[in-house]
Amino acid sequence: MSQEISERAQRAKAKKALLGEDVDIERYTTETNEYGPLTSLGEISKEYEQDLLNAGIEPTEKERSGSFLQRDRSVIFSRVKYPGLELMSTTEAIKKYDWLKDYLWKLIPVDMDKYTAEVELAPSHGYFIRAEAGSKVTMPVQSCLFITSEKIRQNVHNIAIAEENSELHIITGCSVSHTVNSALHLGISEFYVKKGAKITFTMVHNWSGGMEVRPRSAVAIEDDGVFISNYILVTPVKSLQMFPTMYCRGRNARATSQSIVYALDNARIDLGSRAVLQGEGSRAEIISRVIATDNAKVIARGDLIGAAKHVKGHLECRGLMLSDTAEVESIPELKATRRDLDLSHEAAVGKIAEEEIQYLMSRGLSEEEATSVIIRGFLNVDITGLPDALANETKRMFDMSLKKVM
Amino acid sequence: MAPAGCKILDIKDLTVEVEGKEIITDLNLCIERGEVHVLFGPNGCGKTTLLMTILGFPAYKVKKGRILFKDVDITDLPTNERVKQGMGMSFQHPPEIRGVKLGDMVNIAMGRKEGKIDERVVELGKMLNIPVEFLNRDVNLGFSGGEVKRSEILQLLAQTPDFLMFDEPDSGVDVENIELIGDLMNELLGREKIPSKRERSGLIITHSGFIMRYIKPDRAHVMLNGRIACSGIPDEVARHIIEEGFERCVKVCGEKVCAE
Numbered sequence: 001m002s003q004e005i006s007e008r009a010q011r012a013k014a015k016k017a018l019l020g021e022d023v024d025i026e027r028y029t030t031e032t033n034e035y036g037p038l039t040s041l042g043e044i045s046k047e048y049e050q051d052l053l054n055a056g057i058e059p060t061e062k063e064r065s066g067s068f069l070q071r072d073r074s075v076i077f078s079r080v081k082y083p084g085l086e087l088m089s090t091t092e093a094i095k096k097y098d099w100l101k102d103y104l105w106k107l108i109p110v111d112m113d114k115y116t117a118e119v120e121l122a123p124s125h126g127y128f129i130r131a132e133a134g135s136k137v138t139m140p141v142q143s144c145l146f147i148t149s150e151k152i153r154q155n156v157h158n159i160a161i162a163e164e165n166s167e168l169h170i171i172t173g174c175s176v177s178h179t180v181n182s183a184l185h186l187g188i189s190e191f192y193v194k195k196g197a198k199i200t201f202t203m204v205h206n207w208s209g210g211m212e213v214r215p216r217s218a219v220a221i222e223d224d225g226v227f228i229s230n231y232i233l234v235t236p237v238k239s240l241q242m243f244p245t246m247y248c249r250g251r252n253a254r255a256t257s258q259s260i261v262y263a264l265d266n267a268r269i270d271l272g273s274r275a276v277l278q279g280e281g282s283r284a285e286i287i288s289r290v291i292a293t294d295n296a297k298v299i300a301r302g303d304l305i306g307a308a309k310h311v312k313g314h315l316e317c318r319g320l321m322l323s324d325t326a327e328v329e330s331i332p333e334l335k336a337t338r339r340d341l342d343l344s345h346e347a348a349v350g351k352i353a354e355e356e357i358q359y360l361m362s363r364g365l366s367e368e369e370a371t372s373v374i375i376r377g378f379l380n381v382d383i384t385g386l387p388d389a390l391a392n393e394t395k396r397m398f399d400m401s402l403k404k405v406m
Numbered sequence: 407m408a409p410a411g412c413k414i415l416d417i418k419d420l421t422v423e424v425e426g427k428e429i430i431t432d433l434n435l436c437i438e439r440g441e442v443h444v445l446f447g448p449n450g451c452g453k454t455t456l457l458m459t460i461l462g463f464p465a466y467k468v469k470k471g472r473i474l475f476k477d478v479d480i481t482d483l484p485t486n487e488r489v490k491q492g493m494g495m496s497f498q499h500p501p502e503i504r505g506v507k508l509g510d511m512v513n514i515a516m517g518r519k520e521g522k523i524d525e526r527v528v529e530l531g532k533m534l535n536i537p538v539e540f541l542n543r544d545v546n547l548g549f550s551g552g553e554v555k556r557s558e559i560l561q562l563l564a565q566t567p568d569f570l571m572f573d574e575p576d577s578g579v580d581v582e583n584i585e586l587i588g589d590l591m592n593e594l595l596g597r598e599k600i601p602s603k604r605e606r607s608g609l610i611i612t613h614s615g616f617i618m619r620y621i622k623p624d625r626a627h628v629m630l631n632g633r634i635a636c637s638g639i640p641d642e643v644a645r646h647i648i649e650e651g652f653e654r655c656v657k658v659c660g661e662k663v664c665a666e
Contacts, residue, residue: 318504355501358463361485362495363515363561373514377505377544 002101005110009120012111019299020241020270023212025114028153028184030122035074041067048148048177054235055173055206056397057144063389064171066129068143072152073124084135084166086128087143090157093128100128103159107190107218107247115186115214119155126156126187131166131197140169140202140390147176147183147211158189162197162225169390170199174213175206182210182238189217193225195250200228202394207237209265215242223250223279230381230394233269234262241270243301248275248282248311255284260379260398263296263326272301272331277311277341284313289379292319292326303333306341315345320352320378413474414439414569414607415460420471422452422459422632428469429455431632437569440604442595444618444640445611447629448652453611454498456629457571460609461495462488475569494567496558498574498611502546508557509541515564527564534560534590551578559590570594570608576617588620597621615644628656 016022038044041059044052052059052069061067065082068075068089075089094100110120127143147154162168174185185207193199199219207213219227227246246255257273275284286302304313319328332345352374360370379398415437422430429452437443447453459466460473462485473481480488509523512530521527523541531541534556546554555575562570575587592598596606601624610623618640626640628647635656636643646655 353501354465356503358485359497359501359503360514362461362489362497363511363565364486364489364517365514366486367484369519373506373510374503377503377510380505 005105006120008111009117012117013114013121015111015114015117017113017115017214017241019243020214021239021268023115023184023214023239025118025153025184028151030073030124030153032072032149032152035071035076038069038077041069041077044069047179048146051175051177051206052144052146052173054204055144055175056171056202056204057142057173057175063139063393064142065137065139066141068127068141069146070125070127070144070156071146072149072154075125082137082139084132085137085141085168086130086132087141088128090126090128090159091123093159100159103161103190103192104157105190107220107245108188108216112216116188116216118153119157119186119188122153122155123157124153124155126158128159129168129170130161131163131168133163134165136167137169138167140171140393142171142173144173144175145185145187147180147185149183150180151182153184153186155186156188158187160189160191160199160201162193162199164194165196166194167198168200171202171393173204173206176208176211178208180208180210182212185211185213185215187215187217189215191217191219191227193219193221193227193253195222196224197222198226200230200390202230202397203232204397205231205233205235205237205240207233207235207240209236209238211237213237213240213242215244217242217244219244219246219255221246221248221250221253221255221282224252225250226254227256229257229273231257231259232398234260236265237267237269239268243272243274245274245276246284248277248279248284250279251281253279253282255282257286258381259288260381261288261290261298262379263290263292263298264294265296266294267296267298269296270299270301272299272303274303274305275313276305276307277313278307279311280308281310282308283311286314287316287381288318289381290317290319290328291322291375291378292328293322295323295325297327299329299331301331301333302345304335304343304345306334306336306343307338309338309340311341313343315347317345317347318378319349320375321349322352413437414476415609416474417460418472418474420459420473421469422455423467423469424455424465429632430459432471433632433634435627435634437607437609439607440601441624442597442608442610442621443625443627444623445609445627445629446615446643446647446652447613449613451629452632453629454573457495457573457609457611460571461485461493489567492568494562494565494570496555496562496570496572496575498577500546500554500558502544504544504547506545507542508545508560511545511561512541512564515561530560530563533563534586536560552580552583555579555587556583559587559594562594563590568606570606572608572610574611574613576612576614584616585620588617591617591621595621615647618644628652630656
């Protein structure tokens with residue numbers, strides 16, 4: 001840990017974030033039980049199995065190239081089953097690789113806000129995933145950050161690196177046990193997609209009504225690299241704010257971000273994606289689908305910055321209102337700094353159209369069935385760029401999440 | 407099940423309002439089992455309102471009169487309950503539903519709550535020259551006029567109702583497809599059987615009458631200002647409309663055939 005970085009973190013300890021309401025970090029404790037390692041994921045107490053399943057984690061480790069489980073502030077499981085893939089806690093990786101300092105806090109400034117500072121000053125692991133050059137790890141690696149204790153802070157720093165011409169598929173579930181009422185999750189994720197490499201990242205957030213969540217994520221994509229992110233949140237959450245940034249640095253770098261959010265109860269969600277198109281011919285697509293019901297308030301952001309020749313970016317943000325006490329604010333932003341590029345956006349917020357319900361009823365569905373079909377359809381984004389098995393798996397995860405909603 | 411030959415649809419003294427405006431006034435219409443009726447009329451005369459009211463869409467308020475379907479009063483039933491009794495509709499302007507594929511609609515029409523686009527769905531699609539890729543498109547999203555018609559007919563094929571309503575099946579369809587649509591309508595309505603063996607009934611709205619080259623209805627009605635102004639033999643009524651226009655046709659055949 002460099003002196004300079006921790007000094008910067010110290011100075012940012014009280015720095016409020018630009019977005020989202022301020023979270024009182026001191027309400028949460030860093031003092032927690034330590035948990036001993038498991039020899040297999042299946043050993044996790046039956047009580048927690050459903051909490052993992054809900055976050056898309058496969059306890060049998062079947063069809064996974066590796067599995068990682070962090071419980072509260074302890075890494076309790078990490079196993080790789082695939083050559084060419086590395087998986088360990090970030091703490092371990094820092095000890096093992098001196099060069100890792102070139103990847104830590106390089107995409108996200110440590111003094112961005114008090115949350116980044118907190119993760120630096122009181123870290124509790126996180127995962128390190130790396131695909132070696134040329135290695136195509138088509139089976140996904142799964143990682144779960146799991147909270148099981150009341151009032152804790154989970155401060156993780158995750159690093160994923162796809163070396164040149166490699167392929168890496170990550171399924172990550174952030175989950176809280178049904179036994180926990182409130183906790184804080186701070187997650188720093190810095191991902192690197194090297195030349196010709198590909199990372200797909202499917203993240204399921206399985207929170208509950210007392211959770212405060214402040215992830216800080218950024219991705220750097222080099223020449224011909226591909227990054228695809230799928231994000232799902234369909235459970236209650238007290239407060240969540242994140243605005244991950246994808247830097248398309250290389251020529252023909254590609255970035256896609258798809259988010260589906262079902263905001264309910266009293267959730268306060270401020271969520272967006274940003275793509276910075278710096279490499280010639282790079283492309284980005286940001287798609288979000290937001291459903292708001294009960295008293296939930298959602299700000300859905302999208303930001304495209306075009307700063308290189310022949311870049312192309314598209315934003316699509318759709319919101320569906322299911323209650324008169326919910327709120328959706330859609331904020332798409334486009335910024336171009338030269339002429340030979342193409343940026344576009346479409347945004348729409350509305351209610352379920354009566355005529356769509358009637359159309360479905362005229363094919364035999366009841367009003368409730370029709371509503372549920374429309375909601376599922378609304379959240380049904382096309383999953384492209386994933387290997388078949390993973391696409392099906394992601395589809396299954398979407399469906400499972402949606403079933404909970406209905 | 408009611409015995410063959412009885413009325414499948416019996417509309418008595420029907421008055422309908424849409425957004426507080428009276429669109430249909432004291433309308434009477436009776437369709438026997440096995441019969442196909444065609445409904446002519448200028449735009450805005452209430453043709454589509456009549457179909458939507460039969461189907462039970464809530465914006466169409468029945469102010470007076472009853473609708474009997476297979477001898478059961480359905481005036482107050484929700485749409486899906488009516489559909490369960492065996493009615494189906496081909497819409498002229500069906501809504502787009504994002505994320506709901508045409509194949510999903512076919513499954514729904516078949517009564518499957520959840521389902522994949524399986525062989526059965528693909529087979530049905532083939533009957534209408536609808537390829538699998540098309541079944542995987544969001545329903546009605548960016549469909550051409552002809553594609554909408556084929557998609558609607560496909561859903562009816564899956565649904566197999568015994569009373570079918572078609573709202574302008576011939577509008578916006580190119581020449582190649584209209585014959586296919588006509589053939590399938592004949593098949594859906596079981597017109598290949600001799601009249602006394604026909605089980606299925608239909609009500610077709612047409613502004614142009616173009617579809618009558620391909621399907622021969624049993625009876626025609628002309629609707630004007632929310633009423634059935636006259637009824638008669640389809641070819642005759644059509645000829646009067648073409649030669650003399652709707653108003654004049656009513657005057658000519660009004661006294662002759664409407665006095666039933």
